Amino acid sequence: MATTPPPEPPEPAADAPHRATADTLLALVGGPDNIASATHCMTRLRLVLHDRARVRDAEVRAHPAVLGVVEDGDAYQIVLGPGRAARVTRALDALLARTPGAPAPATAVTAPVTAEDLAARGAALRADRARRNATRGKLLLRRVAAVFVPLIPALIGCGMLAGLNGLLVNAGLLPGLTPVLGALASAFMALIAVFVGLNTAREFGGTPVIGGAVAAVVVYPGVDAISVLGQPLVPGQGGVLGALGAALLATVIEKWCRRWVPEALDVIVTPTLTLLLTGLVTVYALMYPAGRAARAIGVGADWLLVHTGVFAGLVLGGLFLPLVMLGLHQALIPLHTTLIEQQGYTVLLPVLAMAGAGQVGAAVAVFVRLRGNRTIRATIRSALPAGVLGVGEPLIYGVSLPLGRPFVTACAGGAAGGAVVGLFSMLGTKVGSTAIGPSGWALFPLVQGNRGFGTTLAVYTGGLLAGYAVGFLATYFFGLTRSALAELNAEPAPEARTGREPAPV
Missing domain, CATH: 3.30.1360.60 (Glucose permease domain IIB)
Incomplete structure (x- = not known):
């Protein structure tokens, strides 16, 4: 039935x-x-x-x-x-x-042509840049970034818990709860190498659990009984860089094994040989140099901001929007993750976040100058809240990049904000973030440094305000030519809002 x-x-x-x-x-x-x-x-x-x-x-x-x-x-x-x-x-x-x-x-929704023209132009520019930059090296960087992107939600959550725990400890509140919060905030970072190994193998075509298994040796406490070059290994030595290298090597060896191991023996021989060979190389040849490289990243980032803070902030804050436009900003995730693993926070992210402030200031200036263009103003109005919270793509591809000059003036705002944060780094006040992913105002709960939460927050806020101000002023006075203003402020007639070619700006 x-x-x-x-x-x-x-x-x-x-x-x-x-x-x-x-x-x-x-x-x-x-x-x-x-x-x-x-x-x-x-x-x-x-x-x-x-x-x-x-x-x-x-x-x-x-x-x-x-x-x-x-x-x-x-x-x-x-x-x-x-x-x-x-x-x-x-x-x-x-x-x-x-x-x-x-x-x-x-279901279809029809948008006013003027804003649609800008969006189409931005997409065309983005596609053209992507084609020009589809080199092997940059594609490899994007694949490496794809290893870390799935980890961002956990990094954000753990960073928020770490910040909350720090506030409670400093205030002497809830002493019975703070050890639990500390454990929840720290456990993921203690085992992040395993997750990097899993994602690396998955991204590059290996077996994820084998990638996680070989990466686990990096954080295994028992490695302290092993000496390399006369020095005992330290659990966690090499960090995420060592885990990434170990999982990449495991993927190569696994694929090599599967080419010649008979199918009847594959389930036994391939994982065993992969773990054995990769493990030996990881312990005796990978962990030590990876540890040195990780330490160099931490020392280099500190030196850069302490000794060349203003210049470094100008360069990093000014160039970050082009990196976002090209999608290459995610290649910085391994550096951020290494710094968080070593120091508890990344000093690079607050500087780079200033680019978003410049973008917001530029968008507000365009909004003010284009009083006669309802469609572009509507686009800015809808995308601005996301921009304030650090999500810059809608403003980049929908407004500043297709307009041309406002993209450059937004970079100027980012450079100014980065210079402010870099200046205070030279004066001894570090500003870092305990997690990666958020930016703009969303980074406030994650800000941490060496001078206390209030001072660190004030410096970060000062950088944002400088980015907003310079981005706004540079765009207001230099971002749009007279001819562009006259053309963009001329609202098209309703019957002409279909099929019109974008006007040159």
């Missing part, structure tokens, strides 16, 4: 908007059969598509939940913002699993 499947549980009200967004985007990117894979990072839904031509690009960009679109190689990345990206991806996964062949609703 046929049975009726039980009804699906009601959808939580909080998830309904994300389900609706996923439903609409699924139709706009060509339906379920056009999606090869769907993943996400902190802010983006990353899709690999079978046929890019089936995407209704203008309608994707115009969707109210979409902050921008970035194309990087074969990945079509829809910027949704922190939190929303993960929820929409989960809803999309559910739709793909439930009805892999069913058509999705073809």
Whole structure:
């Protein structure tokens, strides 16, 4: 006798908007059969598509939940913002699993042409830069960055708990709870090498658990009984760099074994040989130099800011937006992670975060100067809160980069903010972050240094204010030419808002 499947549980009200967004985007990117894979990072839904031509690009960009679109190689990345990206991806996964062949609703939202022109121009510039920079070295850096990106949520959570624990300890509050918070904040960092090994093997085509197993030797307490070059090893020596190298080597050896080991013996011989050979190399040839390299990173970062703080801040803060535009900023994640592992915080991130302040100041200036352009002002108004919280892509690709000059003046604001933070580093006040990922105002709870929370927070705030001010003033006075102002402030007639070519700026 046929049975009726039980009804699906009601959808939580909080998830309904994300389900609706996923439903609409699924139709706009060509339906379920056009999606090869769907993943996400902190802010983006990353899709690999079978046929890019089936995407209704203008309608994707115009969707109210979409902050921008970035194309990087074969990945079509829809910027949704922190939190929303993960929820929409989960809803999309559910739709793909439930009805892999069913058509999705073809909901479309039409945006004003002027803002759409800027977004299209920004995407074209981004795609062109991506093609020019798709070198082997840079692609390798992006793959290495992909090892660390999945770790960012845990780094943020542990950093927040570490900051809360520090406040409670300094205030003498809840003494029974602070040891628990300390353990929760520190446990992940103590074993981060294992997670790096897992992700490295997964990213480079090895068996994840084997990558984690060989990386675990880096943090295994028993290595202190082993001497290399007359010096005993220290548990954790080499840190994430050693774990990354060990897992990469394990992946190479595993693939080599699978080419010649008979299938009947593969399940026994391949993992055994991989662990043995990789483990010996890791212990006797990798941990010591990786440890030296990790220490050099810490010493170098401190020296750079202490001795050349203003200049270093100018350069790092001014160049970070181009790195974000190219997607290469994630290649800095291993450096941040190494510094956090060594010192408890990374002194580089607050300097680099000033680039976002310059971007926000530039966007506000464009908003003020373009009083007659409702569409661009609406784009800025919707993207500015994300920019204040450190998510810069919507403003970069939707406003400053396609306009040209405001992107340069935003970099000037970032350079000014970085110089302020660098100046105080030269005066002896370090400003660091206990986690990576957040920026802008979202970094406030994670700020830490060597002069107390209040002083450190004041220096970071001063850098942000300098970035806002210089980014605003530079853009207001130099970011838009007279002809650009006249053209952009001329609102197009309603009947002319379709199919118009972007005006040169």
